[in-house]
Amino acid sequence: xxxxxxxxxxxxxxxxxxxxxxxxxxxxxxxxxxxxxxxxxxxxxxxxxxxxxxxxxxxxxxxxxxxxxxxxxxxxxxxxxxxxxxxxxxxxxxxxxxxxxxxxxxxxxxxxxxxxxxxxxxxxxxxxxxxxxxxxxxxxxxx
Numbered sequence: 739x740x741x742x743x744x745x746x747x748x749x750x751x752x753x754x755x756x757x758x759x760x761x762x763x764x765x766x767x768x769x770x771x772x773x774x775x776x777x778x779x780x781x782x783x784x785x786x787x788x789x790x791x792x793x794x795x796x797x798x799x800x801x802x803x804x805x806x807x808x809x810x811x812x813x814x815x816x817x818x819x820x821x822x823x824x825x826x827x828x829x830x831x832x833x834x835x836x837x838x839x840x841x842x843x844x845x846x847x848x849x850x851x852x853x854x855x856x857x858x859x860x861x862x863x864x865x866x867x868x869x870x871x872x873x874x875x876x877x878x879x880x881x
Contacts (some may be wrong), residue, residue, distance in 0.1 A: 744798040745783075745840035747848055749791060749871070750812055753830035755864065757789035761856075763824055764789075767815060774814050780807055783845070784852040788859040793852045795840065804837045836871055 752758050759767065768785050771792075775782040780802070784795040796807060812831040819829040840848050851858070859867075871877070 740800040742798065742800040743842070745842065745845055745848075746796050746798060746804055746807075746837050747840050747852075748794040748796055748804070748808060748811075748835060748837045750808065750835040751791040751832045751864070753832055755790045755832070758825050758829065759787060759789050759792075764792075766824070767792075767819065770818055771811060771815055774818075775811065778810055780810065784849045786852045786855045788855050788864060791864055793855065795845070795848050795852055808835050808837070836868075838871075838875060 764787055768787070771785055771794075772782060774780075779799065781797040781799065782794060783797060785792065787793055794811065798804070798807065812835070816829050816831055819825060
C-alpha cells in the first residue's frame, strides 16, 4: 500500500479576473466544488475565495497530479456554472493557475489564510496578492 501526502495550495482566477463571484454565487460554487471533489476522490482540505478567484488546499493522492486536479475542478465547475446559467455571460476560468507545495507544519496557516479571504481582500486587492506570489516564489512572467 502506498502512503502519500503532498499538500498543494492551488489558486485560480476567473477569465480576465472579472469580479463575477459575488458572495452568494461564490458560496454555491464552493459547495459544488466540495461535492465534485468528493465524487472524484480529490482530497480538498480547504476552499474559499473572493470575487475573482478561488484558493484550494489539496492533498494529492498517489495517482494524482496538479494539472489533472486543476482541470477537474476548473472544468467541471465552469460547466456547472454555465449549465445552470449562474452568470449573464459564459463563465470561464483563466487557463493559468498558481500551485505551490505546502509543508505539513504550514497546513493550519494556509487553512486560516484560505478561510479569511474576505477579510484579507478588504485590505489587499487580488492583483497585489498575485504580485506577492510572483515575488515570493521567484516566478517571472514571460512576454
